[in-house]
Amino acid sequence: MDLKIVDSQGAASALHTANDAVFGRNFNEALIHQVVVAYQANARSANSKQKDREEVNHSTKKPFKQKGTGRARAGMTSSPLWRGGGRIFPNSPDENFSQKINRKMHKAGMASIYSQLVRENRLLVVDAFQIDAPKTRLVANKLKAMGLSGSTLILIDAPDEKLSLASRNLPGLLILEAHQADPVSLVRFSQVILTKAAVAKVEEILL
Numbered sequence: 001m002d003l004k005i006v007d008s009q010g011a012a013s014a015l016h017t018a019n020d021a022v023f024g025r026n027f028n029e030a031l032i033h034q035v036v037v038a039y040q041a042n043a044r045s046a047n048s049k050q051k052d053r054e055e056v057n058h059s060t061k062k063p064f065k066q067k068g069t070g071r072a073r074a075g076m077t078s079s080p081l082w083r084g085g086g087r088i089f090p091n092s093p094d095e096n097f098s099q100k101i102n103r104k105m106h107k108a109g110m111a112s113i114y115s116q117l118v119r120e121n122r123l124l125v126v127d128a129f130q131i132d133a134p135k136t137r138l139v140a141n142k143l144k145a146m147g148l149s150g151s152t153l154i155l156i157d158a159p160d161e162k163l164s165l166a167s168r169n170l171p172g173l174l175i176l177e178a179h180q181a182d183p184v185s186l187v188r189f190s191q192v193i194l195t196k197a198a199v200a201k202v203e204e205i206l207l
Contacts, residue, residue, distance in 0.1 A: 001017070001018045001019065001020045001023045001024035001118070002015040002016065002017055002018070003015065003016045003017075003018050003023060003118065003123070003125045003199070004016075004124070004125065005125045005126065005127065005196070006124050006125070006126060006146065007126075008142070008145055008146065009145060009146065009147075010145070010146035010147040010148070016125050016196060016199065018199055018203065019203045019207065021111065021206075021207060022111045022114055022115070022202060022203050022206050022207065023111075023114050023115055023118050023123075024115055024118075025108070025111045025112050025114075025115040026112070026115070027112060027115065027116050027119075028108070028109070028112045031105065031108060031109045031112060032109050032112055032113055032116075032183070032187075034101070034105070034109070035101060035105065035106060035109030035110070035113075035183045036109075036183045036184055036187060037099070038099040038100075038101045039182055039183050039184055040184060041097045041098060041099045042097075042098045042099060044097040046091070046092065046093050046094065046095040046096070046097065047093060048091040048093070049090075049091060049092065049093050050087045050090035050091045050092075051086050051087065051090060052086040052087055052088075052090045053078040053079060053080060053085060053086030054078075054086065055086060056078050056084070056085060056086045058076065058077045058078035058084070058085070059076070059077065060076050060078070061076070062074070062075060062076065063076070063077055107205075107206045107207075109183060110181070110183060110186075110206055111206050113183055113186045113187060114186070114202065114206075117186065117192055122190065122191050122192060123191070123192050123193075123194065124146075124191060124192070124193045124194070125193075125194050125195070125196060125199060126193060126194075126195055126196070127195070127196055128195050128196070128197075129142075129154055129156060129163065129193065129195055130160065130162075130163065131162055131163060131166055132162075133162065133166075134161070134162040134163075134165035134166045135166055136166050136167070136169045136170060138166060139163070139166045139167050139170060139173070140170060143173070148191060148193075150172065150190035150191065151172035151173070151188070151189045151190045151191075152172065152173050152174075152189060152190065152191050152192075152193060153174050153176065153181075153185055153186070153189040153191070153192045153193070154167075154173070154174070154175050154176070154192075154193045154194075155176055155177070155178050155181055155192065155193065155194045155195070155198040155202070156175065156176075156177055156178070156195055156197070156198055157177065157178055157195060157197035157198045157200070157201045158177065158197075159177065160175075163175055174189070177198075177201075178194075178198040178201035178202050178205065179201065179205060181202070
């Protein structure tokens with residue numbers, strides 16, 4: 001699989017040979033869906049708490065007599081059938097939303113996403129993505145010169161403090177190291193930029 005390397009003006013300047021197992025894999029919608037849903041589920045925190053009929057602050061006194069009123073019999077106002085009563089199946093902060101994805105399935109799903117990005121021309125490769133000073137203007141001008149608009153994800157191989165500081169004020173731009181790439185970000189952003197070193201890092205992780 002040959003990936004186009006673009007220059008600072010956004011024009012294709014050369015080809016970079018990448019592994020077909022990572023960037024030339026067949027599209028597997030079911031697997032990608034499972035990987036994305038599992039990632040989102042594992043990120044959930046169970047912080048919702050509801051009360052059952054034992055926890056609501058209600059009297060246990062019978063609200064009215066059993067017979068003669070013409071109404072349905074009732075034992076106490078904490079019943080889930082009454083307004084203000086306890087919930088039948090309340091949400092609990094102990095609830096576990098996590099889903100297990102095998103390592104092999106995760107790698108295959110990520111490779112399928114990268115391959116689909118290549119087919120949709122949403123993945124770009126650059127020699128390097130660096131700036132001389134931690135200034136937002138430099139990053140904005142660099143993206144503008146490349147003709148990029150919309151949300152952009154940039155994957156680099158190693159931490160770059162200048163780039164991180166300069167990019168965090170730009171809306172729709174996210175800088176991640178290659179090993180931090182997740183399926184949701186890859187699917188969500190309009191275009192994904194990888195440095196040549198990041199391509200090698202991705203192949204190392206997914207093979």
